[in-house]
Amino acid sequence: MEISDETIGRAVERFAPVRGQGTVANVLAFGRVLKELGVKIGLSQAMDASRALEFVDVARKGDFRAALSSNLISDKEELELFDRAFNAFWRTRRSGELSLETSDLPSLQPTEPEKDSTGSGENVEELLESLSSQEARGDEETQEIPIPTYSPSESLAKKDFSDLGIEESRAISRAILLIATKIATQVSRRKKRSVKGDEVDPRWTMRKNIKYGGEVIDLVTRKRRIKKTRVVLLCDVSGSMDCYSRFLIQFMYGLQNELWGVETFVFSTALSRITHLIRSKDIAGALERISNSVVGWSGGTNIGRSFAAFNREFAPTLVTHRTVVVIISDGWDRGDVTLLEREIRTLRRRCYKIIWLNPLLASENYEPLCKGMQAALPYLDVFLSVHNLNSLVTLGRTLQKMVA
Amino acid sequence: MNPKKLTIEKVQEALRKEKYICDRALATVVYLSIAMGKPVLLEGEAGVGKTEVAKVLAEVMETKLIRLQCYEGLDANTALYEWNYPKQMLRIKLEEVRRGDRDAVETEIFSEEYLVKRPLLEAIQTDGSTPPVLLIDEIDRADMEFEAFLLEVLSDFQITIPEIGTIRAKQRPYVFLTSNRTREIHDALKRRCLYHWIDYPTFDKEYEIVMTRFPHIREQLARHICAFMQQVRQMNFYKRPGVAETLDWASALLTLNRHELDEKTVEETMGCVFKYREDLHHLQEELVGKKLDLEHIMKEAAAHSA
Structure with a gap:
């Protein structure tokens, strides 16, 4: 991960206005921050994350963190980024304490209660929308691409092989293996007989059951074979x-x-x-x-x-x-x-x-x-x-x- | 254990009682999964105890463990249900002789009696005081199609059998998926799960695991073993050993009545830790070349005890 602390700081700042309007808004804002940093997060995950907080003692930082990360993150590679964003986001300006509730609104905001409440609603809705719309788009993206099930960071993908370090070449090796495996397990259009196939092979079923006097006892099935080129x-x-x-x-x-x-x-x-x-x-x-x-x-x-x-x-x-x-x-x-x-x-x-x-x-x-x-x-x-x-x-x- | 009265502490304590040492983060995830009714996706290197979590939890909750081991080519028939085809055939033959009612036979042979239940159906149908634990092991070994199918089952917890109708889960099973990351799991499935990465244990945690599993082992030997494993995991082996290997090794050393690690003992018993010829060879080289220095390891182990 080559995301700098400044980038994280900026992302946190950007969604700061929505903070301090209740736990749900905070969690959504945090989800948005992670999204900004390139983590794929859907609306349902953000909602689940805020639901999970009902079950843990939010004053315990470790539990709180585990509840959020298990819901929001689904890849080991993203855990480190999560930790950094978590530390940057859930920190009050005054102390190292967690702030989840409305008690400390950012002092810079104009304090007009009515406007504020409508504003908060909009903000939350906006967040919801941005998360859900991107969720749909995210789905499309993942389905379109057939091979690269492994996605190393951008910089790694574009780096020339001739100037790689040891750690990077390990990551590359792993990616290479995944791509190779994917190619290797192409399914062919032709079928072969198999014990656990998807469809019955009538010809072979008849043939195999001749020994029972033509009574169909054993079914022979077939499935697509893996092509061997x-x-x-x-x-x-x-x-x-x-x-x-x-x-x-x-x-x-x-x-x-x-x-x-x-x-x-x-x-x-x-x-x-x-x-x-x-x-x-x-x-x-x-x-x-x-x-x-x-x-x-x-x-x-x-x-x-x-x-x-x-x-x-x-x-x-x-x-x-x-x-x-x-x-x-x-x-x-x-x-x-x-x-x-x-x-x-x-x-x-x-x-x-x-x-x-x-x-x-x-x-x-x-x-x-x-x-x-x-x-x-x-x-x-x-x-x-x-x-x-x-x-x-x-x-x-x-x-x-x-x-x- | 009553699922309604659980807390994170209780989960951790109960797992510990069944000899599974876990950190608080994992206990939190297990607790949340029970409280929220969300499946857990556990990832980690081989042998860090992913499968064990589900097994132990089944013990703790005093409920059934239903395990579905994934493999390439696993399909709905093997995972869900299958009609007991030979039995149906026999029944038809029998009715032919008896000249029974055709319609009646037809409805009868497509009833539950002729259904072979596979793990997923079983997990959904089980009724008891507590829901069963459903372990879907090594999901990364199954095909993409199966993953999509699983997604359907896990989102609604219901299964439709055309001849019978829709079977809805009376209670949601506790679902655990494990993956060794030989390929990425699809986002849609991940999104429905709580994710937790189980890392290799720290020295202290591994020591605790060894001491819990083998209460009679000498403390010094246990420390040596753990220090050795910590060291080896830092090195460049094809397959880094997990906790499972540590426990195997400890058990082997106990059986052989060895009380400390010397070069000869290590060489004799390394088959417990490394399972590839290349890795064994590599280890020998490192031992000779003193990159893996037993004396140094002993010193480190001693430092930990201090």
Whole structure:
């Protein structure tokens, strides 16, 4: 969370006028403050929160806090922000005591009792409205987006992989795994027989019950099967790709552990198959093992030769018309461009789709001018950038569509 | 225990009596859930005692625990009800031989007698002096569709069976959902729940848990165990051990009659704490490399007792 104390202070100030008009108004105002700070809060939650206060002794700060947080917050990541906002909001100007009731109205307000009461009503209503209208909108938003069930803070999503700290890369890894899982469990339109399906499979039911003399005793059902698409990853680990390949391999590691039939290769001047190396729980160790056993890690690049090796040795068994080939490279090539073009053409004919991911694509003045990239461009189905988490989400969606 | 006379203190005390040590915040949430009739969503790392809350509460309230373990592919049939199909078939066959009344048979085979009740229906139908505790475990493992379906049940506490009609809950069960956060739960469902995050326990709390569960354990050993666990959780393991592992380990050490932690003991019994080969390997390295220093841990444990 990178919300400063000032932001919290400002949010508290903004809703200060509604304070001091009874507990319900206070709780609603507090809900609004949290909303301002980016916490998703619906009207029903705010109402429940004020209802919960009937059951606890509001003079006990801990209980009061627990009653509010359990109703208003529904995500661990937001708890810290809640605590900070709580401390800022439920503090009187004079002492550290809690102020819940009308006793201390802000002294700045003009004290005209009638106006004040109508004003308070409006304010509360306004709050109610703003909460409920945003609730509806919030719902739509969450339903529209199919993949990113994990939402890291904005700054993290846009940060380039090349300058991440350890904590951040942990968060990224987690997000990567979630996206990979989501892609992996696509449901297919085709059905298969299963013990607990949604619908009866008449054909198999008849067949299976022949042994009872045609009497229907056992029902056979079927359900949608989880689609199994093959993905082959070719990842460039030459020097120019250093800061990115770690995350991309991690992404594929996530995919590989969730999906059936993911094959992972790395290449620089030569090609190596690393599928077996990342089949372990310990991703950090796996990365180390890979860099130890791969020839030419962080070295130069010969894309054409690497693809030729792939086409000759692995493609015949691994690549079919249902295989999605994902190539991750910046396209800087020191080898023969005609060879590269020939090999990628061969590969294109054999597979279902080719996706090329280029981390440099994001930088504003990048154009795929280097010869290797230019030669490959006509044969690609998708040309995407992968340099931060947002771009991985886009990649996730593209893969999801392709796989379905 | 009478749900109407509960207070936060009583909840905490009662849970403690059943050997569940919880902090006041969790007790408040449990109390509120009973008072407000709102389900609780408990999240936390594996092994911090999420499931245990519901189990212990069932003991405390002297009521039935109905558990629904979620898994991928869990559907309404398994969670709610199913017609006892073979039994219906047999009945029809029987009536065929007896030449019974067709209409009567038809209404009869779609009556409650032929219904196989699954956890959710059972939870709604149970009548007794106190409502049952419904534990929906590891909701994050179920599919999105099931979550949507659950939302419907939890908002109205009623279930419609087309052939019979709508069954409404006589009393709302105490509902607990747990999640390990392998995926996010949908906002709509979260909004209907009281949320509480159970963190790894502090040293003092963990020590209290160990002492409550194993009253005969030597205080010093318990302190060593807890200090060790605190240390290990700070380190970079694939699966950080929870309280469940602490208790397993303590029990193992008691069984083996070990009274203090030395390197050999730790190595022999580490299978209780770490369940992945990579983590065990990592631990060995750290022990050798003295990043995980037993002597230091002992000193820290001693400092806690002072």
